[in-house]
Amino acid sequence: xxxxxxxxxxxxxxxxxxxxxxxxxxxxxxxxxxxxxxxxxxxxxxxxxxxxxxxxxxxxxxxxxxxxxxxxxxxxxxxxxxxxxxxxxxxxxxxxxxxxxxxxxxxxxxxxxxxxxxxxxxxxxxxxxxxxxxxxxxxxxxxxxxxxxxxxxxxxxxxxxxxxxxxxxxxxxxxxxxxxxxxxxxxxxxxxxxxxxxxxxxxxxxxxxxxxx
Amino acid sequence: xxxxxxxxxxxxxxxxxxxxxxxxxxxxxxxxxxxxxxxxxxxxxxxxxxxxxxxxxxxxxxxxxxxxxxxxxxxxxxxxxxxxxxxxxxxxxxxxxxxxxxxxxxxxxxxxxxxxxxxxxxxxxxxxxxxxxxxxxxxxxxxxxxxxxxxxxxxxxxxxxxxxxxxxxxxxxxxxxxxxxxxxxxxxxxxxxxxxxxxxxxxxxxxxxxxxxxxxxxxxxxxxxxxxxxxxxxxxxxxxxxxxxxxxxxxxxxxxxxxxxxxxxxxxxxxxxxxxxxxxxxxxxxxxxxxxxxxxxxxxxxxxxxxxxxxxxxxxxxxxxxxxxxxxxxxxxxxxxxxxxxxxxxxxxxxxxxxxxxxxxxxxxxxxxxxxxxxxxxxxxxxxxxxxxxxxxxxxxxxxxxxxxxxxxxxxxxxxxxxxxxxxxxxxxxxxxxxxxxxxxxxxxxxxxxxxxxxxxxxxxxxxxxxxxxxxxxxxxxxxxxxxxxxxxxxxxxxxxxxxxxxxx
Numbered sequence: 001x002x003x004x005x006x007x008x009x010x011x012x013x014x015x016x017x018x019x020x021x022x023x024x025x026x027x028x029x030x031x032x033x034x035x036x037x038x039x040x041x042x043x044x045x046x047x048x049x050x051x052x053x054x055x056x057x058x059x060x061x062x063x064x065x066x067x068x069x070x071x072x073x074x075x076x077x078x079x080x081x082x083x084x085x086x087x088x089x090x091x092x093x094x095x096x097x098x099x100x101x102x103x104x105x106x107x108x109x110x111x112x113x114x115x116x117x118x119x120x121x122x123x124x125x126x127x128x129x130x131x132x133x134x135x136x137x138x139x140x141x142x143x144x145x146x147x148x149x150x151x152x153x154x155x156x157x158x159x160x161x162x163x164x165x166x167x168x169x170x171x172x173x174x175x176x177x178x179x180x181x182x183x184x185x186x187x188x189x190x191x192x193x194x195x196x197x198x199x200x201x202x203x204x205x206x207x208x209x210x211x212x213x
Numbered sequence: 214x215x216x217x218x219x220x221x222x223x224x225x226x227x228x229x230x231x232x233x234x235x236x237x238x239x240x241x242x243x244x245x246x247x248x249x250x251x252x253x254x255x256x257x258x259x260x261x262x263x264x265x266x267x268x269x270x271x272x273x274x275x276x277x278x279x280x281x282x283x284x285x286x287x288x289x290x291x292x293x294x295x296x297x298x299x300x301x302x303x304x305x306x307x308x309x310x311x312x313x314x315x316x317x318x319x320x321x322x323x324x325x326x327x328x329x330x331x332x333x334x335x336x337x338x339x340x341x342x343x344x345x346x347x348x349x350x351x352x353x354x355x356x357x358x359x360x361x362x363x364x365x366x367x368x369x370x371x372x373x374x375x376x377x378x379x380x381x382x383x384x385x386x387x388x389x390x391x392x393x394x395x396x397x398x399x400x401x402x403x404x405x406x407x408x409x410x411x412x413x414x415x416x417x418x419x420x421x422x423x424x425x426x427x428x429x430x431x432x433x434x435x436x437x438x439x440x441x442x443x444x445x446x447x448x449x450x451x452x453x454x455x456x457x458x459x460x461x462x463x464x465x466x467x468x469x470x471x472x473x474x475x476x477x478x479x480x481x482x483x484x485x486x487x488x489x490x491x492x493x494x495x496x497x498x499x500x501x502x503x504x505x506x507x508x509x510x511x512x513x514x515x516x517x518x519x520x521x522x523x524x525x526x527x528x529x530x531x532x533x534x535x536x537x538x539x540x541x542x543x544x545x546x547x548x549x550x551x552x553x554x555x556x557x558x559x560x561x562x563x564x565x566x567x568x569x570x571x572x573x574x575x576x577x578x579x580x581x582x583x584x585x586x587x588x589x590x591x592x593x594x595x596x597x598x599x600x601x602x603x604x605x606x607x608x609x610x611x612x613x614x615x616x617x618x619x620x621x622x623x624x625x626x627x628x629x630x631x632x633x634x635x636x637x638x639x640x641x642x643x644x645x646x647x648x649x650x651x652x653x654x655x656x657x658x659x660x661x662x663x664x665x666x667x668x669x670x671x672x673x674x675x676x677x678x679x680x681x682x683x684x685x686x687x688x689x690x691x692x693x694x695x696x697x698x699x700x701x702x703x704x705x706x707x708x709x710x711x712x713x714x715x716x717x718x
């Protein structure tokens with residue numbers, strides 16, 4: 001086990017170098033470091049970046065760059081962890097997506113990055129995500145939280161359709177549903193039966209933590 | 214036809230010819246090498262037939278330069294927009310600048326500065342004020358109060374548009390969501406007006422099926438269309454202004470090919486805007502100077518191509534209040550858009566990015582619109598206005614100009630006299646309640662609502678709007694887009710509104 005490799009891994013993430021981070025993660029595993037230790041190193045590093053963002057010392061381009069670098073290395077570590085019979089532990093698992101008909105990506109992407117930086121496992125389904133895709137992913141991944149974004153008032157309705165489908169599939173009680181985006185309100189969130197609402201990405205992270213506390 | 218404001222001098226330019234060429238070539242290269250993400254089956258076939266390289270599997274369309282340049286030339290430099298009152302038709306293009314009011318999702322409470330969903334009556338009143346204001350040339354009914362109490366989201370565009378048609382005789386903007394344009398076009402055709410639709414576009418380099426469907430439908434109805442490009446620099450576009458212009462020019466070119474391949478000569482305008490992203494919060498900064506610079510440059514590029522322009526700078530401030538920040542961010546942005554040769558300006562009444570709309574702010578902004586319009590008109594230089602003979606005649610003090618016929622002829626033609634800005638002598642201001650511009654605007658809104666009666670629709674026209682609304686309501690209910698619970702709330706809200714609305718007579 002090489003402490004030096006793990007230090008270099010953290011440095012690669014902080015220098016936004018995903019390729020190097022992936023190589024160093026593999027190297028750490030090859031050197032015999034336990035997958036869970038490599039995972040912890042990655043998580044600690046991204047938390048540090050996230051804290052610096054929260055304190056106003058780093059900005060979104062740095063945060064997203066570091067999170068992307070971490071995500072490049074992550075599959076290697078998770079695969080090793082599974083092969084060793086372990087599983088990834090995290091602060092929680094979140095499936096996120098912008099609902100069907102809505103193509104706004106940025107707010108949801110920032111939310112996902114902030115969650116990652118806070119130690120959550122995030123499955124980002126992207127934009128224009130239909131009900132079926134939400135349901136299929138939720139069945140497969142069994143997340144703690146499903147987060148839906150809608151920037152347009154008009155597409156906000158689609159969030160209700162996903163909640164209805166969750167109920168029909170008998171999945172609703174197993175997870176928390178949160179909605180976000182500039183187009184909706186607390187009142188709207190309550191009216192469609194969501195567990196929480198946030199108009200902003202950082203508020204969304206706080207909400208997830210509160211719901212899982 | 215409404216004259217709007219005619220710019221009487223060359224537009225402000227920031228780019229050299231060489232820089233414009235670099236942007237042009239850069240955009241052509243992006244379209245040829247990377248292309249755009251388009252998945253609409255009919256569009257893919259049409260674009261392939263026109264000469265694009267189409268990968269159906271990945272939904273990627275690459276555009277050859279010859280085709281782009283050919284289609285850019287086919288876009289008309291002008292188009293006419295028919296209003297309910299023909300005297301309020303617009304001729305968009307050239308050196309004419311028009312203002313439109315809007316946008317903003319929620320109603321602003323002036324006593325708490327908090328926002329909330331608007332009622333139908335508040336939307337109607339906003340349209341009446343817009344109808345009355347002299348510098349609102351185009352009524353943007355659908356994008357004010359997109360958060361309407363009790364109205365299912367899918368119906369907001371149509372309910373707002375119906376109010377716009379009923380309570381304003383000015384030309385109307387529309388949108389496209391979940392095929393609602395079908396019913397919007399029905400309404401417009403029944404009344405004999407055009408709609409000016411803002412078509413959803415997704416940067417970077419993506420046109421979604423809904424946008425293509427709406428573009429085709431509006432073009433089939435012989436209406437102009439306006440793809441809405443919007444780039445947050447560093448997020449949906451490059452972090453540099455130059456890069457954001459290359460991206461937006463490439464997207465403009467993509468839309469030119471898509472529309473001209475479908476219907477050569479179809480009129481389009483490009484709604485554009487690129488602003489910085491606040492990298493601490495992820496919020497777009499629409500009031501910053503970057504928007505003004507990018508708007509000026511993009512306007513210069515679109516003028517090169519002869520494509521009509523809807524520019525974004527000044528459409529909203531980032532301020533949550535009607536305050537100094539709102540005033541300077543909106544005014545400077547709109548002034549830069551006007552000086553650099555834009556044609557349509559979203560302006561009066563919206564702020565806090567897209568969150569709020571306020572009739573009081575609309576009245577204040579209308580003063581600014583008149584002020585900008587007056588600047589655009591410059592000063593006429595003629596023998597008469599040069600007044601050399603008059604200056605010789607009056608001579609030195611004790612000579613003065615107050616009693617001269619030349620003054621009587623010209624004094625009220627050279628400046629713009631604002632309706633609610635404060636120009637009172639200090640002594641009078643002290644004795645009339647020390648009112649600021651917002652207090653005067655609040656009074657003005659009350660005065661307009663008490664006195665202004667927009668020309669009504671005929672009974673047959675009113676029924677036609679009602680019929681289109683009913684058909685849409687039933688359509689979306691039968692498709693399950695409006696749930697039973699929402700339907701019940703919706704019907705209750707409509708009953709409530711019926712009581713509040715103006716008597717049809």
